[in-house]
Amino acid sequence: MKKAFGDQGFSLIEILISMVIMFLVLAMAAQFLQSFQRSYSIEQEVTNMEQGLRMGMEFLVREVREAGNNPQKLTMIPVTVDPNQDGVNNDIRLRRDINPPDDWTGTVSDPYEDITLSYDSTKRAIMMTDHVTGAASQPLVEDAISGVTFTLIKADGTVTTSAGQAVAVRIQVDGQTKVKDRRTNHYVTASLTSDVALRYR
Numbered sequence: 001m002k003k004a005f006g007d008q009g010f011s012l013i014e015i016l017i018s019m020v021i022m023f024l025v026l027a028m029a030a031q032f033l034q035s036f037q038r039s040y041s042i043e044q045e046v047t048n049m050e051q052g053l054r055m056g057m058e059f060l061v062r063e064v065r066e067a068g069n070n071p072q073k074l075t076m077i078p079v080t081v082d083p084n085q086d087g088v089n090n091d092i093r094l095r096r097d098i099n100p101p102d103d104w105t106g107t108v109s110d111p112y113e114d115i116t117l118s119y120d121s122t123k124r125a126i127m128m129t130d131h132v133t134g135a136a137s138q139p140l141v142e143d144a145i146s147g148v149t150f151t152l153i154k155a156d157g158t159v160t161t162s163a164g165q166a167v168a169v170r171i172q173v174d175g176q177t178k179v180k181d182r183r184t185n186h187y188v189t190a191s192l193t194s195d196v197a198l199r200y201r
């Protein structure tokens, strides 16, 4: 008399079904791990981008705050927005007397006293050019910034193009992740804005 399969162990069908279930569980686990990894890598990208934004903004605020520092009443134009005059306000020229000694001709002539800060879309970075030393532009905060805008602000809070009327420089720094969030198929973006009072006013 033939014994039922159930009495002596697993039937072929049972083994097949349990293999299929095991396979499904493994596949689900793999999928979960993969999506976790994806979200982790975009989180890391967002953190990097936000750090770059903060560093870029801190740097720009520090530099703009020094504009017009002028203890010896030298002749200088402290702030010029769009110094390359291409109509895009992603560059600013700053003059300040911050390093001794000063020459008697009344110019800002020491390193870092006459600089242009500008946005480079190729490097996705802020560049600094020192007009005194003639040193080549140096990229700062590379690969995190997607745009920089400088705007002159009047005492009543409105925008002006006249440096003579400006009491502050509004700095906007935009950031964008290097890769897209695969869940949304979009880059993650963020912006910071800061008004820096001009000290020569």
Ligand SMILES: [Ca+2]
Pocket: 082, 083, 084, 085, 086, 087, 088, 089, 090, 091
């Ligand atoms: Ca420009």
Ligand SMILES: [Ca+2]
Pocket: 097, 098, 099, 100, 101, 102, 108, 109, 110, 113
């Ligand atoms: Ca000086």
